[in-house]
Amino acid sequence: MFALTARDLRGRTLDCGAGPASFNAEATEEGHRVVSCDPLYRLSAARIRGRVEETSVTLLANVRENTNRFVWDEIGSVENLWEIRQAAMDRFLDDFLRGLEQGRYREDALPHLGFADGEFDLALCSHLLFLYSDTLSAAFHLAAIREMCRVAGEARVFPLLGAYGEPSPHLEPVIRGLRKLGYGAEKRAVHYEFLRGANEMLAVTGP
Numbered sequence: 001m002f003a004l005t006a007r008d009l010r011g012r013t014l015d016c017g018a019g020p021a022s023f024n025a026e027a028t029e030e031g032h033r034v035v036s037c038d039p040l041y042r043l044s045a046a047r048i049r050g051r052v053e054e055t056s057v058t059l060l061a062n063v064r065e066n067t068n069r070f071v072w073d074e075i076g077s078v079e080n081l082w083e084i085r086q087a088a089m090d091r092f093l094d095d096f097l098r099g100l101e102q103g104r105y106r107e108d109a110l111p112h113l114g115f116a117d118g119e120f121d122l123a124l125c126s127h128l129l130f131l132y133s134d135t136l137s138a139a140f141h142l143a144a145i146r147e148m149c150r151v152a153g154e155a156r157v158f159p160l161l162g163a164y165g166e167p168s169p170h171l172e173p174v175i176r177g178l179r180k181l182g183y184g185a186e187k188r189a190v191h192y193e194f195l196r197g198a199n200e201m202l203a204v205t206g207p
């Protein structure tokens, strides 16, 4: 999703809106320094599991009804998608309590993060900005990306499409807004593509 290389992960990385994903657990095991933040982390592990299982049912029913909106080359089937999601959540939940104690999981929400300026080298955000363009305004997107750039040297956002695979109406205004403020903002192709056409990220550097 973010075309990450070992070099990208050399410093400290912040995953914003990280949810019940296994990135932090896997990266930590490989020796990288990753902090994940999400308002979800105020909940207990049991409540997170319940909530994710509930939303997975709706999400997967949706995917099943719209299989042509997705690229199945790697994942293969809706059943495999379910297994992959479950495995990622299990990996996250196994790591959650230890990670909370170590300060690797933090309850925090965009567009105001409780981290110091420049505390991270890279800030990531997947499946939140642009994907929920119908509920999050352009102003929210601009503030959120600026906040990611306040706490990190570079911000990357994926995907750049709305939830139905439509172009996000916020993307071009947000890019223009960032550039006007002196930020570097560019779309970059990535290899990952599950939602058809969602194969670009936005890479932003501070002014």
Ligand SMILES: C[S@@+](CC[C@H](N)C(=O)[O-])C[C@H]1O[C@@H](n2cnc3c(N)ncnc32)[C@H](O)[C@@H]1O
Pocket: 016, 017, 018, 019, 020, 021, 037, 038, 039, 040, 108, 109, 110, 111, 125, 126, 127, 128
């Ligand atoms: C669809 S999930 C994506 C999780 C993960 N990044 C991934 O790609 O699998 C969206 C996440 O954004 C979190 N979220 C919602 N509002 C947020 C905000 N204002 N700031 C940070 N995270 C937020 C939700 O709690 C949820 O875990």
